[in-house]
Amino acid sequence: MKVINTIAALKSLLEPIKLAKQKIALVPTMGALHKGHVSLIKIAQQQADVVVCSIFVNPTQFTDPKDLEKYPRPLEHDMKMLQEAGCNVVFMPSVTEMYPKPEEWHIDLGPAEFLLEGEFRKGHYQGVTQIVKKLFDAVNPDIAFFGQKDFQQVLMIKNMVSEFNLPVQIVSCPIIREDDGLAMSSRNIHLSAEDRENALVLSKALTYVKDNFSTHSIPVLLEAAKKLINGTPGVELDYFTIANGATLLPEEDKKHHDIVALVAAKVGQTRLIDNMILN
Ligand SMILES: Nc1ncnc2c1ncn2[C@@H]1O[C@H](COP(=O)(O)OP(=O)(O)OP(=O)(O)O)[C@@H](O)[C@H]1O
Ligand SMILES: CC(C)(CO)[C@@H](O)C(=O)[O-]
């Protein structure tokens, strides 16, 4: 496994691979790796010849400075996970490598940018697409893998790719969960034992909605899910919605396809998101 810190070194490593027509995959991460990240690497390995994993805690996508400051950075653990996963190249640049000078970034990501996460983390998807575009420029991947856990992020990245007409395929990978249902997330590390227990209500509410989708109306499902979450101590709901998977607008007609339930809540001091595809 090669560990690379600069764009120049990365390009000289990958250019011959690209010229030899080998397929390059990129798995972008912010580190603090868990089985969810490993699953993306494993899926990438099945679909490409060389897998590059980036670790970069991108400051421009953080809207809360405290969230950025306390974001976990367990470097040795991450290297071990990547080595064991059989990752070929780790790209781990510094902030100045990715942002050598101040720059403007604003692109049209469509109206869904301002919903859900975009409402609670204003400007978040401008920061995400800014860094993902830079990573794509540095790696020049044929294919890139993202988790469905960040459902809206996948949509935004697909919109960015079509805005620039980039020759990269975007793949959304299934959510990996703990045995009890909690979606794996780097931020779970911040949960106290009590928070960890309370956090289970998010996947429970989503599962309830999924299990009862064919028999209950959408308003009834929403009311029950919100009641479950609001009745859990230490959990502060930002949103629970049943939405169209392409527009993220609230869905009213169960006969439509591509319906997804999405949730975000603060559990103790930690903000978590999760979702489930319903049909
Ligand atoms: N449980 C999971 N299952 C599948 N993919 C995941 C999971 N958690 C994260 N990912 C994906 O891994 C990639 C890197 O995510 P990131 O490094 O932000 O990890 P994270 O666990 O989502 O962290 P955070 O909790 O800080 O958002 C993203 O595409 C993300 O969707
Ligand atoms: C895609 C990403 C690596 C961009 O910083 C980040 O948003 C993440 O880890 O999901």
Ligand code: BAL
């Ligand atoms: N996993 C999405 C990155 C973020 O929360 O900033």
